Amino acid sequence: MSGATGKLCPVKGCTAHAKPNQLMCWPHWRRVPKPLNRAVFDTYADARGRELGGEARIDAIRRYREARDAAIAAVEAKEAEERECPSSPDGKHQIDTSMESGPHHCFHCEANMRPDARVRG
Ligand SMILES: [Zn+2]
Ligand SMILES: [Zn+2]
Structure with a gap:
């Protein structure tokens, strides 16, 4: 108690x-x-x-x-x-620069958080 x-x-x-x-x-x-x-x-x-x-x-x-x-x-x-991130414990995307999928991806859901994600090359 x-x-x-x-x-x-x-x-x-x-x-x-x-x-x-x-x-x-x-x-x-x-x-x-x-x-x-x-x-x-x-x-x-x-x-x-x-x-x-x-x-x-x-x-x-x-x-x-x-x-x-x-x-x-x-x-x-x-x-x-x-909540903006479905996988993060605090509900927020967390950009992790060490991610294999790229330096602008969310550590939890791997969404691309790069501001110019649409522009390639
Ligand atoms: Zn609580
Ligand atoms: Zn996320």
């Missing part, structure tokens, strides 16, 4: 750590739409609530998981929309 660094952020491709008691890293958490953000808080409180027992507790945990998954999916959808 406790740990100085927390667990890995569950958003796909994110290598940041979530703080203890946080669902995801702070930059990603901030991107969760308000209603989903609130749903996670509310259901989390219920799921952790010691006054709930048996079926009610199981139901609360299920609702928390749904809210959590929806929040993660919402952030991942936003990231996917903004």
